Amino acid sequence: NAGVTQTPKFQVLKTGQSMTLQCAQDMNHEYMSWYRQDPGMGLRLIHYSVGAGITDQGEVPNGYNVSRSTTEDFPLRLLSAAPSQTSVYFCASSLSGRADTQYFGPGTRLTVL
Amino acid sequence: GNSVTQMEGPVTLSEEAFLTINCTYTATGYPSLFWYVQYPGEGLQLLLKATKADDKGSNKGFEATYRKETTSFHLEKGSVQVSDSAVYFCALSDQVFYGGSQGNLIFGKGTKLSVKP
Numbered sequence: 001n002a003g004v005t006q007t008p009k010f011q012v013l014k015t016g017q018s019m020t021l022q023c024a025q026d027m028n029h030e031y032m033s034w035y036r037q038d039p040g041m042g043l044r045l046i047h048y049s050v051g052a053g054i055t056d057q058g059e060v061p062n063g064y065n066v067s068r069s070t071t072e073d074f075p076l077r078l079l080s081a082a083p084s085q086t087s088v089y090f091c092a093s094s095l096s097g098r099a100d101t102q103y104f105g106p107g108t109r110l111t112v113l
Numbered sequence: 114g115n116s117v118t119q120m121e122g123p124v125t126l127s128e129e130a131f132l133t134i135n136c137t138y139t140a141t142g143y144p145s146l147f148w149y150v151q152y153p154g155e156g157l158q159l160l161l162k163a164t165k166a167d168d169k170g171s172n173k174g175f176e177a178t179y180r181k182e183t184t185s186f187h188l189e190k191g192s193v194q195v196s197d198s199a200v201y202f203c204a205l206s207d208q209v210f211y212g213g214s215q216g217n218l219i220f221g222k223g224t225k226l227s228v229k230p
Contacts, residue, residue: 043157099218105156
């Protein structure tokens with residue numbers, strides 16, 4: 001099992017550019033989520049999905065889109081990057097929900113200039 | 114609302130010292146409590162958890178006891194090693210009902226631990 005994988009590991013964008021952060025898991029987990037980690041802020045939930053075809057907003061969803069067409073994949077799209085989106089992004093999955101043990105990917109470090 | 118407060122770091126200890134990282138919470142319902150660890154350059158991974166009052170979670174020499182009377186879940190280790198250097202996150206999940214898996218997962222801000230040889 002590869003667990004939760006994320007690509008790319010690092011990315012630099014210019015303001016206004018768009019991009020997609022990829023996340024995949026091979027554990028057949030129903031629940032997947034995206035967090036951003038900023039210094040002194042802990043982890044904040046961006047979007048989550050309780051199963052294929054179902055997504056919902058978390059604490060800080062503005063500027064991000066998600067979709068879940070398969071159980072395995074949960075990409076995060078930045079529509080028009082802003083410097084405030086400079087952060088480390090983590091994808092996580094769990095068997096059935098947020099109260100379950102979360103399995104995290106290695107993260108994507110994004111810098112927006 | 115529900116919240117998690119953990120001691121601010123950084124915490125610097127010598128090898129073989131005793132470690133305590135304090136964590137207190139505010140929650141209603143049936144919260145489960147977690148400690149996650151993030152090693153440099155990696156994602157978070159579960160260190161231990163407790164799902165009900167008086168439960169003790171333990172792993173890799175770390176322990177934490179779910180204390181409902183003091184709303185605490187302090188992390189302890191008797192003798193730290195250099196390899197324990199990491200950021201530790203206390204977290205709470207407030208299930209909608211006991212044993213359920215829906216609800217919110219709330220993280221503390223993290224405590225950075227550095228262990229010197």
